[in-house]
Amino acid sequence: MTKLVMITGGNRGIGATLVDAFANAGFRVAFSYCHNQLQAQALQQKLSGDIACFALDQAQPQSITECLVSIKKHFGQLPDILINNGAIAQEKPFDEISADDFSIMMETNLRGPFLLAQGCIAHMQQQQWGRIINISSVGGQWGGFNQVHYAAAKAGLINLSQSIAKIYSKDGIYCNTIAIGLVATEMTARELNSEAGKRKVASIPMQRLGSSNEIAALALFLAGDNCGYLSGQTLNANGGMYLG
Template sequence: MSLKGHRALITGAGQGIGRACAEIFAERGAELVLLDKNADTLRELGGSLDRAGMGVSTRVMELTDLDALASAVHDLSRDGLIDILVNNAGFDRPGTTVKLDCEGLESVARIHVTVPFMLIKLLLPAMREAGWGRIVNVSSIYGAIGGKGEVAYSTAKAAVIGLTKSVARECGRDGVTVNAVLPGLTRTPTIETFMAEKYREAIIAETMLGRIGEPEEIARVIAFLASDDASYITGATIPVSGGWGI
């Protein structure tokens, strides 16, 4: 599961699943390019990885600013090939179809679908040229089963599955694999801060393992998909949900 010799760009790396990915990827030898809009969390993480001797570049940025994103990727690619992409950043705007407006739907789709699409467009040509690349998109169980009161998020996460399978079909012959993980309820700062206990309990009641997941449990599967051990897996959508949504 070594990631030595590879350089991984991870979005939303400041906290939660993205941060767990950064730490596990670093332990396994990858060089890191970490993007997040939260300057405090990103700089703290970058500093601690740097002090531990890991190769890391950080960029504080709003990912939905697509011109800024393209220019950052262009700059960062000058320091070496980025051959692993983890599309992780996201946020939720809860609401039912009748209550949510189109702006709400589009803002959720922009970070979960447009930003990954853009990053794939930017990074795929160099991966193809190198004959090796790994793209891992973070979807959600809601993308597979839908969520009552989560129409924008579930729709966007379903689109992530369509994006994953379509790009996998496009670039398999070039040595680039594209997969998605579908996390279940995972203990991240956002869930702990914003999700009411009663909603968490309702999901845990439907989770076979009877507990919330830890960010590292999702990140280890992402790291596997990014490694050579997953060389014959592409277009897969892997639930990492403790059995929720089976």
């Protein structure tokens, strides 16, 4: 049977490109949205194939449970492939980040992906095949300036991939991370249009922003049978910004 992929935050930005790429590659696609149902439905209707959108607030454990139940009801199974793309961002100086700011960042960007993976792994174990792809950030590798809590959550996501790989690679479940640099999306537009943002782009060794299509190509590779001996790895899609 054709593999089922779940893509969180699939209604816009990199997520929408991932949905488009996997649908066009012949996968069955479940994707989530948090706020904009009309935007998600428009994307679903635009694409052909077995594709459906589902409401999900990944900061809420009950919403995660309900979303997975809805996916199983619609497709008759849980996802074979999970792409934890959904995330929030917030720019604030270190001394202005509140306890609530920190909590909601961790709940959405780290606990949510953890609970989603936890909810899908039993199905993957049963079939001795699964792929989990966590979308992290260069900020999770070299720290944040005005996004300290965001960077901390994304660092945790990299470690989550490594932990899942250590535990479940023996079951045919490969978990990897794509750590992206500066990619042209709606979420980064405001940051990159500032003078500081323009300086960031100029400092990239490739001298350009990444594209969401480039991220989708890496995800398709990691989701397939030809990803080889890769598990627990971080692929740095950052134009040469960070080489660690």
